[in-house]
Amino acid sequence: MASKIRIAARLRPFIIGEVEDDAVTVHQKPDGTGCVMVVHPKDKAQHFKYPFSSCYGFDSTQDQIYDKDVKPLIDIVYNGVVVTVFAYGVTSSGKTHTVQGSRSEPGIIPRVIRDLFERKKAITQYEVNVSVSYMEVYKDDVYDLMVDRDTAPKLPIRERGDGQVFVANLSSHPLSSVKEFESVYSAASKRRSTGATNLNRSSSRSHAILTFTVDVINRADNQIMTGKINLVDLAGSENNKLTGNDASRMAESAAINRSLSVLGQVVHALNQGASRIPYRDSKLTRILQDALGGSAVGLLICNLAPGLKFRQDTLNSLNFATRTKEIENRPTVNVRDTQPMQKAHFAALAPPPPVLPAANIVPDVPPQRNSGRPSLVPVPVAGPSRLPAPKNGRLSSAGFQTFSSLGAGAQAGPSSGAGLGLGLTQADLDERISKAVEAEVARRLAEKEKERAEQEEARRQAEEANASASVNASADGSAAIHSGVLDPILKRHQDLDDELNRRLRELEEKYERGAKDKDDKIEVMSPVSKKKLGRAYVALARSHSEKKNLQVALDFYKKAELYVPDNIKLKERIIEIDWAIKHGTQYVPEPKKKKKGKEKLSKASHKAKGDEDEDEPMKGPFGEATNTKAIITPQAQHKRGRSTNVLEGGDVEMMQTPAKRQRRRKGVGRADSDSDDDDDYEDDYEDQGKGPTRRTRARAQAQAEGA
Numbered sequence: 001m002a003s004k005i006r007i008a009a010r011l012r013p014f015i016i017g018e019v020e021d022d023a024v025t026v027h028q029k030p031d032g033t034g035c036v037m038v039v040h041p042k043d044k045a046q047h048f049k050y051p052f053s054s055c056y057g058f059d060s061t062q063d064q065i066y067d068k069d070v071k072p073l074i075d076i077v078y079n080g081v082v083v084t085v086f087a088y089g090v091t092s093s094g095k096t097h098t099v100q101g102s103r104s105e106p107g108i109i110p111r112v113i114r115d116l117f118e119r120k121k122a123i124t125q126y127e128v129n130v131s132v133s134y135m136e137v138y139k140d141d142v143y144d145l146m147v148d149r150d151t152a153p154k155l156p157i158r159e160r161g162d163g164q165v166f167v168a169n170l171s172s173h174p175l176s177s178v179k180e181f182e183s184v185y186s187a188a189s190k191r192r193s194t195g196a197t198n199l200n201r202s203s204s205r206s207h208a209i210l211t212f213t214v215d216v217i218n219r220a221d222n223q224i225m226t227g228k229i230n231l232v233d234l235a236g237s238e239n240n241k242l243t244g245n246d247a248s249r250m251a252e253s254a255a256i257n258r259s260l261s262v263l264g265q266v267v268h269a270l271n272q273g274a275s276r277i278p279y280r281d282s283k284l285t286r287i288l289q290d291a292l293g294g295s296a297v298g299l300l301i302c303n304l305a306p307g308l309k310f311r312q313d314t315l316n317s318l319n320f321a322t323r324t325k326e327i328e329n330r331p332t333v334n335v336r337d338t339q340p341m342q343k344a345h346f347a348a349l350a351p352p353p354p355v356l357p358a359a360n361i362v363p364d365v366p367p368q369r370n371s372g373r374p375s376l377v378p379v380p381v382a383g384p385s386r387l388p389a390p391k392n393g394r395l396s397s398a399g400f401q402t403f404s405s406l407g408a409g410a411q412a413g414p415s416s417g418a419g420l421g422l423g424l425t426q427a428d429l430d431e432r433i434s435k436a437v438e439a440e441v442a443r444r445l446a447e448k449e450k451e452r453a454e455q456e457e458a459r460r461q462a463e464e465a466n467a468s469a470s471v472n473a474s475a476d477g478s479a480a481i482h483s484g485v486l487d488p489i490l491k492r493h494q495d496l497d498d499e500l501n502r503r504l505r506e507l508e509e510k511y512e513r514g515a516k517d518k519d520d521k522i523e524v525m526s527p528v529s530k531k532k533l534g535r536a537y538v539a540l541a542r543s544h545s546e547k548k549n550l551q552v553a554l555d556f557y558k559k560a561e562l563y564v565p566d567n568i569k570l571k572e573r574i575i576e577i578d579w580a581i582k583h584g585t586q587y588v589p590e591p592k593k594k595k596k597g598k599e600k601l602s603k604a605s606h607k608a609k610g611d612e613d614e615d616e617p618m619k620g621p622f623g624e625a626t627n628t629k630a631i632i633t634p635q636a637q638h639k640r641g642r643s644t645n646v647l648e649g650g651d652v653e654m655m656q657t658p659a660k661r662q663r664r665r666k667g668v669g670r671a672d673s674d675s676d677d678d679d680d681y682e683d684d685y686e687d688q689g690k691g692p693t694r695r696t697r698a699r700a701q702a703q704a705e706g707a
């Protein structure tokens with residue numbers, strides 16, 4: 001069931017010191033619908049008119065906006081749906097006032113938590129758990145506001161297998177009362193980045209996202225329904241001339257404006273039905289992805305500052321809101337079984353969130369710098385089940401009675417890691433590695449793309465040659481190669497490319513999903529998988545060390561070590577690179593040893609190619625011979641096709657034993673079969689059991705002594 005993002009426009013009153021005029025006015029009908037009018041810059045008699053389903057003028061109250069637009073969303077949350085409310089507007093337009101409010105005029109947040117608990121009280125047949133998390137996006141980095149800033153690492157954003165985006169390691173705190181929330185929230189709010197500008201004494205310098213999660217547990221049917229409400233107080237778009245920002249404020253401002261501009265681009269792309277929506281271009285849009293064209297119900301509160309001074313900003317905000325109201329989401333109900341889930345793939349495993357008493361939320365102990373903190377990864381919610389919308393248009397879910405009929409006042413929904421040594425925490429490592437992997441994947445795909453273009457060109461030339469050969473053949477009677485003869489090869493190359501891309505994607509997704517390489521997760525892996533993962537990391541590490549990206553290489557080697565902890569050679573690498581980084585010395589990777597099999601393969605391959613193609617067979621990222629370069633002349637193709645079965649399997653076929661050949665044809669790749677021809681980075685595993693070299697021992701000794 002599609003649900004458009006709902007828009008509520010709110011104009012704040014003039015504040016002390018502002019010149020009053022009627023450049024922006026709100027015309028509200030008794031039912032709350034209406035329009036915002038902005039005077040034309042050149043002709044004061046004309047106005048731009050922006051109609052919205054909810055409009056609030058100078059004198060609107062917090063009650064009005066909450067009761068009409070937000071309260072109905074509580075019902076939706078209790079039906080297992082994610083709801084996102086975001087306040088958008090220029091700096092000082094009243095976003096924080098609307099979302100948070102003050103003691104005398106409480107805003108949306110205190111009202112939402114009050115109503116969540118009201119509703120909880122009315123539910124007797126199910127167990128209900130309410131929890132909260134709070135983060136800010138400051139200069140395009142995500143921080144947990146529930147954690148002391150000195151120890152709060154930058155949090156990575158991940159994507160689960162089902163496409164749901166989440167912030168890894170964000171803490172989640174169970175709540176038992178509104179009072180408990182107030183104490184947690186007031187401590188956390190003090191950590192939010194704010195600062196004074198000419199326009200706002202306490203201007204938000206970050207985007208703040210407060211999330212209440214409601215788990216409704218049906219013990220009889222062993223099901224949990226999880227709804228959420230994200231309350232987003234965006235930082236205001238800024239005009240640096242008006243704000244009078246200094247250098248540090250300018251840097252913040254640039255980050256704020258950039259992320260808001262990406263937000264605008266996302267909205268624009270969604271409206272255009274573009275094939276690529278630039279969610280990944282900023283952390284903010286990545287986090288809000290679900291609310292923008294995803295599976296959440298969305299409400300955008302467009303805050304407006306009055307007066308001529310803000311006219312251009314007001315027009316910009318109204319245009320943004322007008323575009324946003326065209327976005328359609330497809331809300332889904334999130335239900336999962338309470339039964340212990342089957343052992344998931346290691347990448348998906350995460351420890352359950354610790355149940356912290358309120359007193360533990362703000363630690364009494366003074367935080368230690370750089371100590372990181374234990375992972376508090378919330379249990380991932382199972383993928384949203386797309387349940388068919390019932391005929392009456394309400395969302396409901398199997399096993400659960402919908403909650404519209406439950407609590408009083410229920411309304412129908414709207415129509416619409418710990419430190420790892422060497423000064424790096426697990427989160428740092430993960431972040432670096434995902435960046436490096438992304439870069440590596442992009443580089444390899446670009447390479448493949450280039451290669452494909454070359455192949456295409458070669459194919460074209462070959463076809464031309466073939467066509468002229470056909471003409472000649474009919475002239476002189478010799479055999480011509482049929483024009484379709486290249487097709488199987490090209491198909492094979494395409495398949496290999498697809499396979500390579502698939503593996504790269506898998507690798508990337510593994511990091512995206514937050515492959516936390518904790519020992520307990522590695523434990524559940526098979527020895528072959530461990531070796532496979534270890535190899536993949538070593539390969540990446542080696543390629544980075546060759547490119548002199550020592551820190552990245554070190555990170556990868558350390559990841560590899562988690563999978564093959566007893567590998568002496570690997571330990572040596574780590575010590576050597578660490579030494580080189582710390583002492584600014586050069587690190588020269590040992591040249592790779594050529595394996596016998598490789599030489600044989602190479603020779604045989606050349607032989608098979610009739611020595612036209614001197615290149616060695618291509619290796620994929622996992623060491624498999626892909627031979628994707630082998631676009632050959634029709635004549636050579638003819639020769640090879642007869643002698644080596646190249647059309648089906650590439651050059652590697654002729655080097656394989658029948659058993660291996662069979663495995664390969666069945667699609668069992670090297671990674672699974674652990675075969676001998678996959679030795680691209682096997683060197684790094686050689687010499688098992690051999691002690692470290694004297695040089696390394698000396699270095700390790702020196703390091704241990706703090707030299």
Ligand SMILES: Nc1ncnc2c1ncn2[C@@H]1O[C@H](COP(=O)(O)OP(=O)(O)OP(=O)(O)O)[C@@H](O)[C@H]1O
Pocket residue numbers: 011012013015089090091092093094095096097098200202203204205234235236237303
């Ligand atoms: N509806 C309102 N009624 C009364 N005062 C308001 C209203 N909206 C905003 N204000 C006041 O206007 C000032 C700016 O509001 P606020 O801090 O909420 O703006 P903001 O959009 O969050 O700004 P920034 O983006 O810089 O954080 C505050 O002093 C606030 O109390």
